[in-house]
Amino acid sequence: MFFSKFSAFGLDLSDLSIKIALLKEAGGHLELVSFGRQEIPENVIERGVIKKEDELIALIKRAVDEVQGQKIKTQHCIVSLPETESYIRMVQLPKIKNEEIPEAIKWELEANIPIALDDIYFDWQVIDKTSVSENQLNILVGALPKALVDPYLSVIKKAGLKPLAFEIESVATVQALIKDGTSQEAIMIIDLGAKKTTLVIFAQNSIWLTTGLSVSSAELIYDIAKFLKIDQKKAKNLKFKVGLDQEEEQGKVYQAMEPRLVELVNEINKYIDYYQASKIAKPGSRQNISKILLCGGGANMKGLSAFLSARLKVQVSVGNPWVNIFTSSSDELPEIAFGDSLSFTTALGLALRGISESKK
Ligand SMILES: Nc1ncnc2c1ncn2[C@@H]1O[C@H](COP(=O)(O)OP(=O)(O)OP(=O)(O)O)[C@@H](O)[C@H]1O
Numbered sequence: 001m002f003f004s005k006f007s008a009f010g011l012d013l014s015d016l017s018i019k020i021a022l023l024k025e026a027g028g029h030l031e032l033v034s035f036g037r038q039e040i041p042e043n044v045i046e047r048g049v050i051k052k053e054d055e056l057i058a059l060i061k062r063a064v065d066e067v068q069g070q071k072i073k074t075q076h077c078i079v080s081l082p083e084t085e086s087y088i089r090m091v092q093l094p095k096i097k098n099e100e101i102p103e104a105i106k107w108e109l110e111a112n113i114p115i116a117l118d119d120i121y122f123d124w125q126v127i128d129k130t131s132v133s134e135n136q137l138n139i140l141v142g143a144l145p146k147a148l149v150d151p152y153l154s155v156i157k158k159a160g161l162k163p164l165a166f167e168i169e170s171v172a173t174v175q176a177l178i179k180d181g182t183s184q185e186a187i188m189i190i191d192l193g194a195k196k197t198t199l200v201i202f203a204q205n206s207i208w209l210t211t212g213l214s215v216s217s218a219e220l221i222y223d224i225a226k227f228l229k230i231d232q233k234k235a236k237n238l239k240f241k242v243g244l245d246q247e248e249e250q251g252k253v254y255q256a257m258e259p260r261l262v263e264l265v266n267e268i269n270k271y272i273d274y275y276q277a278s279k280i281a282k283p284g285s286r287q288n289i290s291k292i293l294l295c296g297g298g299a300n301m302k303g304l305s306a307f308l309s310a311r312l313k314v315q316v317s318v319g320n321p322w323v324n325i326f327t328s329s330s331d332e333l334p335e336i337a338f339g340d341s342l343s344f345t346t347a348l349g350l351a352l353r354g355i356s357e358s359k360k
């Protein structure tokens with residue numbers, strides 16, 4: 001824009017919510033200047049597919065207009081989509097010349113994803129520090145189907161915004177949770193959203209694996225409703241209020257959720273084993289998953305970290321989406337409650353990307 005300094009906010013779109021976060025740099029540190037959350041009614045977006053375009057446009061406009069904090073003046077944004085079909089893989093290639101990389105990646109994509117190259121957007125990044133040997137290149141490749149992105153691009157433009165980039169959700173989440181984007185240990189991140197759960201493995205300076213898990217908050221609420229023979233609304237209240245506290249409600253809420261959480265534990269274990277056994281874990285660095293960070297609204301559930309720690313025998317804790325925003329403890333805490341900020345992890349990661357884009 002003409003006189004205001006260039007800025008871009010994070011726009012995290014999910015099936016059931018729109019989340020916004022805008023960071024600003026002031027005096028050498030970052031500040032959260034605007035944030036907001038707008039619920040999306042059922043049936044507007046179904047499993048990532050836009051069903052009611054006009055309604056979604058109106059909701060996005062409202063979300064931008066009604067943020068808390070400073071009014072948003074920029075139209076620029078970094079967007080994440082409610083994707084389940086994103087492709088993100090670490091590709092290992094023999095050391096080739098830089099100019100040969102794009103062609104090699106195209107081959108790799110054609111061999112590994114069920115969609116034609118013309119029908120996807122893709123991006124890649126050489127992960128240099130992780131080379132297993134001198135003769136190998138590790139390249140992180142991300143791809144999104146055009147059929148998914150294009151309708152969102154159109155809706156976002158019609159809402160009066162200018163998307164600078166689309167970011168895969170898990171990439172944004174990692175940007176928020178991993179301090180300075182590097183970790184000597186392998187870390188697993190689990191994003192517990194409303195409709196889906198995503199698992200990410202991060203080591204050194206890159207994502208190595210991402211996958212969707214079948215267990216979600218919605219299903220846990222369903223289990224509580226069924227077990228206690230109550231409606232969804234009451235069940236949701238109990239999930240929030242009681243969580244996994246066995247002392248309350250005669251342990252019934254716990255009992256209702258336990259089978260599905262055990263299923264979640266089994267799924268997580270499968271990926272821990274897979275990562276630790278597979279060639280993608282690198283020699284010369286610690287290969288075991290040393291800790292698990294939880295994020296997303298579902299991470300707020302009482303007793304969840306302890307439940308998972310005990311069963312997975314790995315330290316599980318709630319992630320801190322402010323690690324790359326507040327560098328000293330004296331930095332001012334924003335008005336957003338910490339619990340709410342777990343829901344904003346992806347949006348904050350997008351906002352951080354907004355900061356780096358503005359410096360380009
Ligand atoms: N205190 C709490 N206890 C238990 N569950 C909670 C609590 N707070 C939020 N949740 C759960 O978090 C979910 C919302 O999380 P989040 O805001 O991360 O979802 P989302 O990003 O909109 O969805 P998705 O990422 O699946 O598209 C709700 O479904 C709710 O059940």
Ligand SMILES: [Mg+2]
Pocket residue numbers: 014193194296346
């Ligand atoms: Mg989410």
